[in-house]
Amino acid sequence: MLFFSYFKELVGKEVTVELKNDLAIRGILHSVDQYLNIKLENTRVVDQDKYPHMLSVRNCFIRGSVVRYVQLPPDGVDIDILHDATRREARGGG
Amino acid sequence: MATEEESTVREPLDLIRLSLDERIYVKLRSDRELRGKLHAYDQHLNMILGDVEEVITTVEIDDETYEEIVRTTRRTVPFLFVRGDGVILVSPPLRTA
């Protein structure tokens, strides 16, 4: 639940989601669920010349399982909170 | 103040717990490698890394000589969430005993 909670806090911030098919989509994080499915708004594909497939898409749903990375905004990362949450999760999750 | 409970390695994930806030090496599927500071992880090996350097290795075959050309591309990312299903191995930093 650590990352589900983390991404919920990140709603409203701009992120870049890199997929396992090499597509990278930048947009405002609209919502996230327990599977880390992601909905982005105001999206644009990072390399539009190479990937014009989504030119007319302005918001999209991304299945959690196809995500490789999410580039996070520096102001969306509180290192101390993350450390505490990770230690708590490691104890609780066994 | 690390108690004995917190500093011993009983199960594989403990090794990763002890690497928190340290620079680690992560080998991923599709010939990608990361080096970065571990800020968070869970039991799926989802992670958040900071000051990340990514190295992607690609192999191309030369059209004429059929030789393998190994290329590496590098980039840096300030903060990266890594989905655990792509992780092959995680290596903690070298420690001097």
Place this chain on the structure above:
Amino acid sequence: MDPTSKYSMGFVFIGTETISVITNDGRHIVGILKGFDQATNIILDESHERVYSTKNRGYFDCHSTFSVFKLIILVFWIAVDSNSGIQIRSVVGELDEELDANLDLSKLRAHPLKPVIH
């Protein structure tokens, strides 16, 4: 609100909303959303696949005014790959129809999308 909730997805007008789907095996399908479930299985109507190429022909449109069942047959006919159904989507986007109408697909050149490698 979770991303599969129909309100959160923005698909309040199910039956009229045109969406764009990229499948795990790299296909791009556009059609009218008739329904979906928690596992993001999707039923599309009046759907077509957009097949991309960098060759002169560029892009061709395989029109189908059928429901998803006939689309699957059509897709199999195009790809001749009976192993890859279209059950698993990777990206589902709401299509801005005005933007899409302004796209000159006959001029668009693109490499086909790579399949998702897990």
